[in-house]
Amino acid sequence: MKIQPQHVVSLTxxxxxxKEDGTExxxxxxxxxxPLTFLFGAGQMxxxxxxxxxxxxxxxxYDFHIQAAEAYGEFDEEAVANLPKEMFQGQEMPQIGEVLPLQDNNGNRFQGQVVSINEDSxxxxxxxxxxxxxxxxxxxxLNVRPATPEELSHGHAHGPDGHHAH
Incomplete structure (x- = not known):
């Protein structure tokens, strides 16, 4: 079956x-x-x-390349936040390299990796x-099938066969 919107695709x-040395x-x-199973055309990929x-x-x-700009974006040197240490009062101070779940003032969730810690931030x-x-x-x-009505209403695939795993 051919891939089209409102179909569930399972693939490897x-x-x-x-890598830094130029090899892949x-x-x-x-x-x-x-496999990766997703609802095609639902904006998840x-x-x-x-x-x-x-x-x-x-x-x-298939075998294809996607340039950074069309994947997860170019690396942005400005995309760095200074979080005041007071934010972490009463909990363990994060370690360098740790990934923190964060939320902005609009409730958008994202992750940030701790790159350094100084006196106050x-x-x-x-x-x-x-x-x-x-x-x-x-x-x-591996497989292409029409999405179930339940999957369409939820906006995501429920596994290769259309059911949640239990």
Whole structure:
């Protein structure tokens, strides 16, 4: 079956990114035993990722690159926050490298990685961990099926067969 909006796609993928020495390294994978299953066209995936898959059908393999700007964005040197240490009163001080769940004044949730700690503040990098990375995806389309009415109303897939795992 061909991939189209309001269909659930299950696929395998290997995601490669450039390492510091210029070679590609495997970043993450989805296997046949644990595929990535998602509702196509629901805005859950990188738009360019869906665009690349949009002509494929069950059984097709794929191999494509997505530039950083069309993936998680370029690395933004300005995307750094100074959090006052008072924010952490009564709890353990975060460690460098730790990823903190944060929320802005509008209630938007995001994550920031602690890059340094000084006398009165904790410095957090708000860039997505994959910002600035060109992505290279390889994989196979395992299954394409129409979404169930329940999946469409929830806006996401409920697993390869349309049911929540229990």
């Amino acid at each position: 993928y290997d995601l490669y990114v450039k 390294g495997l970043q993450e994978s989805a296997t046949q035993e644990q 990188i738009p360019k990722f869906e665009e690349e898959l949009s002509t494929l059908s069950t059984g097709d393999t 904790v410095i957090v990098d708000l860039n997505h961990p994959m910002a600035g990375q060109d992505l290279h995806f390889k994989g196979e389309i």
